[in-house]
Amino acid sequence: MAQSSGVKARVKSGEKDTLTFIKDFVDKDSFIETDTLIASLNPLGEVVGEGVVGGFAVINGIQTALFATNPSVLKGSIGVGAAEKIARIVNNAVKTGVPLISVIDTSGARFGEGAEILDGYGKILASCAKAYGVVPTICVIKGSNLGMLSYLTAYSDLTVAFDKSVMATASPLVLASKTKIDVAKVGTASANAETGVVSVIVKSAAELKNTVSAYLELVGEPVIESTDDLNRNCKGLKVGAKTSTLIKEAVDKDSFLELRSDYAPEVVTGLARLGGISVGLVANNPSVGDGRLTCKASLKVCELLTLCQTYGLPVVNLVDCAGAAADLTEENGGLIREVGNLIYSYSQISVAKISLVVGKAIGVGYTAFCSKSICDYSAAWTGTETGALESEAVARLLYGEDIAKAKDKKKAEEKFASAYAKENMSADGVAALGLYDNVVKPEFSRRFLIGIVQTFLSKR
Numbered sequence: 474m475a476q477s478s479g480v481k482a483r484v485k486s487g488e489k490d491t492l493t494f495i496k497d498f499v500d501k502d503s504f505i506e507t508d509t510l511i512a513s514l515n516p517l518g519e520v521v522g523e524g525v526v527g528g529f530a531v532i533n534g535i536q537t538a539l540f541a542t543n544p545s546v547l548k549g550s551i552g553v554g555a556a557e558k559i560a561r562i563v564n565n566a567v568k569t570g571v572p573l574i575s576v577i578d579t580s581g582a583r584f585g586e587g588a589e590i591l592d593g594y595g596k597i598l599a600s601c602a603k604a605y606g607v608v609p610t611i612c613v614i615k616g617s618n619l620g621m622l623s624y625l626t627a628y629s630d631l632t633v634a635f636d637k638s639v640m641a642t643a644s645p646l647v648l649a650s651k652t653k654i655d656v657a658k659v660g661t662a663s664a665n666a667e668t669g670v671v672s673v674i675v676k677s678a679a680e681l682k683n684t685v686s687a688y689l690e691l692v693g694e695p696v697i698e699s700t701d702d703l704n705r706n707c708k709g710l711k712v713g714a715k716t717s718t719l720i721k722e723a724v725d726k727d728s729f730l731e732l733r734s735d736y737a738p739e740v741v742t743g744l745a746r747l748g749g750i751s752v753g754l755v756a757n758n759p760s761v762g763d764g765r766l767t768c769k770a771s772l773k774v775c776e777l778l779t780l781c782q783t784y785g786l787p788v789v790n791l792v793d794c795a796g797a798a799a800d801l802t803e804e805n806g807g808l809i810r811e812v813g814n815l816i817y818s819y820s821q822i823s824v825a826k827i828s829l830v831v832g833k834a835i836g837v838g839y840t841a842f843c844s845k846s847i848c849d850y851s852a853a854w855t856g857t858e859t860g861a862l863e864s865e866a867v868a869r870l871l872y873g874e875d876i877a878k879a880k881d882k883k884k885a886e887e888k889f890a891s892a893y894a895k896e897n898m899s900a901d902g903v904a905a906l907g908l909y910d911n912v913v914k915p916e917f918s919r920r921f922l923i924g925i926v927q928t929f930l931s932k933r
Contacts, residue, residue: 491526491543494576494615497678498685499539503531507565508558523554527562529571533686535693538566541576544616549579551622552586556593563600572609572689575601575629581620581644594621601628606783609692611685614638614662614671619645626670630780631688631732633681634662634671669736669773687730691744691751692784696930699749701725703923710915712832712856716741716758719791719831723919725749732777737769742777747789748923750930753781755842756791759832763795766837767803771811778818787825787926790842793832795863812837819847825929828852829913829922830900834859845908849932850925852911853900854918859908864894 495504506528524547527540540562542549566573582590598621604610605628612629618640626632626640634640641648641660649656658664665671675681690697707722720729724745731743739761745754755774757764781788797803797812819826819841828843830853839859843851858864868889869876879885896902900912913921 490545491541494678495526495530495539495541498576498682499530499532499537500534505529508561511554511558523552523558524549525555525558527558529565529569532574532682532689535572535686535689536569537572537574537689538562538569539574539576541615542579542622544578544580547583549617550581550583551579551590551593551597551620552583553589553593556590556596560596560600563597563604566608567604570608572611572693573601573604574611574613574685575625576613576615577618577622577625578614578616579619579622580617597622598624598628601625604628605630609689609784611688613681613685614640614665619643619660630692630783631685632670632672633684634665634674635681636662636674636676638662640665640670663735666733666735669733669769669776672732673730673734684730688744691728691730691746692780692786695751695784695786697746697749699725699746701728701748703748704920706916706920707918708916710831710918712854712915713759714831714915716756716760716791716793719918720745720754720756723747723791723922724754729754733773737767737773739764739767740770740773742773744780744786747919747926750923750926751784751786752926753777753786753788754791755788757794757832757838757842759793759795762798764793764832764838765795765798766808766812766815766841767798767800768806768808768811771808771815774815775818778822781824782822785824787827787929787932788822789922789926790826790828790848792828792830792834792838792842794835794838794842795833796836796838812841816841816847823932825849825926825932827922827925827929829918830854830857830859830909831915831918832857833863835863836861839908843909849929850910851908852913852921852925853903853909854913854915855900857900858894858898859900859903860894860898864890864898867893867897 524543525540529538540559610629612626612632614634623640623642639660645656645659649659662674673684710722728746729743739758741756741758743754826848828848828851834843868886872889876882876885903909904912
């Protein structure tokens with residue numbers, strides 16, 4: 474079949490654009506392409522390279538394998554030949570033990586190839602599933618990711634989306650057709666970030682490179698020499714401090730990579746360094762629902778625990794959790810199952826688990842994040858509260874009659890709650906029961922955490 478000039482132009486132009494993107498994204502002159510001229514026939518002509526550009530490249534000194542679908546070749550559609558080429562690249566990543574980066578911009582399947590493309594998708598997804606957990610896997614949504622390649626995100630440690638990208642299991646037009654939703658709002662990067670599918674949103678190739686580099690360094694180089702002061706005191710930390718301030722003060726400077734920031738904001742998760750050591754960080758966010766555990770929050774934490782177990786990274790919990798959400802919608806949405814899965818995940822992972830209570834550890838907030846049966850080391854700030862119920866709830870139960878008789882009921886409740894908490898829920902009192910290993914002043918949090926992480930780094 475003769476190749477049309479239109480297809481030739483798209484192939485040539487598309488390869489150039491995709492290659493330019495790759496070369497801007499990776500270290501200079503480091504890209505080595507594989508299966509460069511592989512081609513198959515399509516009703517529209519010969520598709521050189523199968524609409525996929527792939528091979529090996531170095532990113533900030535780290536060797537990787539990567540492939541990028543080419544949106545200028547038949548709209549980046551996936552055919553049998555493209556599936557074979559992608560699977561080869563994925564298998565090469567596993568063979569060589571290097572991280573795999575997938576750059577996706579596709580309109581879906583080449584339907585003209587019939588049912589064979591379904592097996593082609595199976596080949597891609599099966600190869601990526603085998604790579605998942607063996608080598609670091611990163612999926613980049615560059616433009617559109619429509620159809621079955623959207624499921625690739627399930628086998629990716631990190632999914633990075635450009636802010637103008639679109640991702641959905643089917644055409645946004647189809648998904649929006651029977652609703653009143655504006656099609657422009659279907660499958661957007663922000664929408665996928667809110668569902669937790671997208672880990673990080675970027676706006677440029679430079680920002681993408683910085684994000685990918687930071688991630689690869691954190692999981693690939695778990696111990697480096699820290700350039701930050703190991704004995705630096707934490708400024709402005711006290712019970713009630715913002716979660717962002719707490720993280721910034723505790724971890725090595727500019728080392729925190731937050732993951733899924735728009736999903737379940739009642740808990741903050743990500744990777745960071747403490748004294749040059751890579752750790753997974755879980756920090757309850759009391760400014761959203763008192764940091765209570767929800768279904769989504771539990772899923773979010775479980776995702777991070779899986780990542781840490783895969784790459785042998787210690788988990789550090791910064792706990793300020795008033796328990797599980799007392800909400801019927803959450804209850805009916807499977808809260809029991811999801812919180813139970815969270816506790817199970819913490820119990821099963823073998824990496825070091827370290828907890829520092831920075832506010833409240835109430836009910837399951839203590840059991841899941843701090844329990845001595847689950848954590849290797851747990852401590853609390855002075856001034857924190859730990860108990861089965863919040864002090865206000867206990868005050869109402871124990872001193873309800875006295876509160877009801879008081880002229881200023883709110884003030885009376887606060888007085889009883891404060892007295893109860895001081896006597897029964899203080900960090901010193903709980904530590905005296907053997908439920909905490911130590912009590913720490915907030916300003917010493919960084920040096921304390923570094924010391925404990927160093928101690929448990931070699932945990933077997």
